[in-house]
Amino acid sequence: MQEVIRVAVDAMGGDNAPGEIVKGAIEAVNTRRDIQVVLVGQQEVIAEELKKYTYEKDQIEIKNATEVIETAEHPVNAIRKKKDSSIVVGMNMVKQKEADAFVSAGSSGAVLVGGQVIVGRIRGIERPPLAPLIPTETGVSLLIDCGANVDARSSHLVQFARMGSIYMENVVGIKNPRVAIVNIGAEEEKGNALVKETYPLLKECKDINFVGSIEAREIPHGGADVIVCEAFVGNVILKLYEGLSSTLIGVVKQGMLSSLKSKIGAALALPALKKTLKSFDASQYGGAPLLGLNGLVVKTHGSSKAKEVKNSIIQCVTFKEQDINNKIKKNIVISETEE
Amino acid sequence: MQEVIRVAVDAMGGDNAPGEIVKGAIEAVNTRRDIQVVLVGQQEVIAEELKKYTYEKDQIEIKNATEVIETAEHPVNAIRKKKDSSIVVGMNMVKQKEADAFVSAGSSGAVLVGGQVIVGRIRGIERPPLAPLIPTETGVSLLIDCGANVDARSSHLVQFARMGSIYMENVVGIKNPRVAIVNIGAEEEKGNALVKETYPLLKECKDINFVGSIEAREIPHGGADVIVCEAFVGNVILKLYEGLSSTLIGVVKQGMLSSLKSKIGAALALPALKKTLKSFDASQYGGAPLLGLNGLVVKTHGSSKAKEVKNSIIQCVTFKEQDINNKIKKNIVISETEE
DSSP, X not given: OOOOEEEEEETTOSTTTTHHHHHHHHHHHHHOTTEEEEEEEOHHHHHHHHTTOOOOGGGEEEEEOOBOOOTTSOHHHHHHHOTXXXXXXXXXXXXXXXXXXXXXXXXXXXXXXXXIIIIOBOTTOOOXXXXXXXXXXXXXXXXXXXXXXXXXXXXXXXXXXXXXXXXXIIIIOOSSOEEEEEOSSSSTTOSOHXXXXXXXXXXXXXXXXXXXXXXXXGTTTTOOSEEEOOHXXXXXXXXXXXXXXXXXXHHHHHXXXXXXXXXXXXXXXXXXXXXXXXXXXXXGGOOEEETTBSSEEEEOOTTOOHHXXXXXXXXXXXXXXXXXXXHHIIIIIIHHHHO | OOOOEEEEEETTOSTTTTHHHHHHHHHHHHHOTTEEEEEEEXXXXXXXXXTTOOOOGGGEEEEEOOBOOOTTSOHHHHHHHOXXXXXXXXXXXXXXXXXXXXXXXXXXXXXXXXXIIIIOBOTTOOOOOBOOEEEOSSSEEEEEOOSSOOSOOHHHHHHHHHHHXXXXXXXXXXXXXXXXXXXXXXXXXXXXXXXXXXXXXXXXXXXXXXXXXXXXXXXXXXXXXXXXXXXXXXXXXXXXXXXXXXXXXXXXXXXXXXXXXXXXHHHHHHHHHHHHHHTTOGGGGOOEEETTXXXXXXXXXXXXXXXXXXXXXXXXXXXXXXXXXXXXXXXXIIHHHHO
């Protein structure tokens, strides 16, 4: 018999909760029979949403949680005080092994804090990085770290590189992924203090395919599979990706609607164009895992719709099947102890 | 009589030197009678290029410089050893007041080092930032600093904000420009150590219109006129802007050529589209000034063509007319001394 994976889903988190979250959960269980989803949040609200859909009853559960953490709340305080919030309850399920994974579109800060405080780090992992997949010309790259842990040290970045490499190889299926560090030039002597300190350490790692520095210009061209950086820089890259893509697509549309001739052209070209632009749509790729925890936590965009929620849930299956956390323990924590 | 501005131009620097550089210089002097260009570099090579054009002889001079600094060379060594290179000779002209400005598409590192070592900082300015204009939905913003001076301190960033504000107000013509600091969230308590330290200092500056933090997502939307950050982050933003724009434009073209129907559409829509995309072409805006020096140094893209060279030369006129360096001395250096 096939092993079943249980995913706790924050039904109250994100701009489109609970509607799109519940819809995404339904789509996930209707796609795969080996997934059980536990919708965490206000029971009555969720039950009401569930009435809209048909699904196998043994694949969907509700776990009541009366409180909701808002995006504007201070993450540490919110996690400490709102013990009956969907985020705290869902994370506790992962901690207690009542769920294999927790997916949330809610407050990034609260998810990051909760991951560390409630689910807890794998022993030996210094910092759990948030690692979204970003679209490139040739496929996707893992951007690690985009979390809230700013002012990182070089030892953190080395662990990010190794965890990211394991994730890309086993979850995304890229053999021997190319690992690069974000820098302001290609030469080894370039960079700020952190990069200069980290570069030689990455070069020494025998278990990763370190290809050197990557300038931000090369990221969209698919210059590396695992893009290592500290969280401030990662956040800037991720947010600029979002902002610039939407701006440029807007500029393109505006350009094509500026004359009658171009309007006709736009009408003819748009269906094909939309298909291609879809490959640059981050929601295709589900959410960002918070790596290095005793369990899996996945953060999806605050603006997630059903499709992204569904993809984030399905992503958890590969993570469990590939036994990523044991690979992290074995390849990183044990090998570091031996050094 | 109109005042004439003398601009020394590095005829040997950049991927398209000397052809496009000389062409750009000719276009600049043929546009404005009040510009004199001194082409710095190998005399015979430049003279040969000049034969292709007609221009007023009193507007173009050649200053011989036998050596060329290559992009791959170590900047500090190159500036120290190649005394007869176009960069060193051109910068010495600014230092000796034989030229008002120096424009180069050559090695960024050498231009940044030369600016500090040869031209020299305005007394009281801690670091000269490199400040390119980047296109946005609503116009342009000044991204300050994108130089090679990584690991900045908060006092540097405060000076960047004030110099950037003066530049945008007087050279670009934005009244009371909005100044923001790049951050990973909008709240004052967000950010890394540098940003947290700088934020309250910027809030206290009475001579700038500080509007708080800006997330990278808002930069392309034109969320601020002066975008303050340290050089590593600035470099990442600038390079990602370039890389992502070219990738997305490529994706758009590919999408429009994917079927016969969309090809016909593309043929009709492309002229209008190109016109709109032009507003997102960085070469429209000339080069990036290196602010805070005893003279003006402008770095243009290594890949600059004639148009960008021309625009960079013309940009120097406004800089001089508006007496930017005296404004920097008066508003920043003197007011800091008084504090």
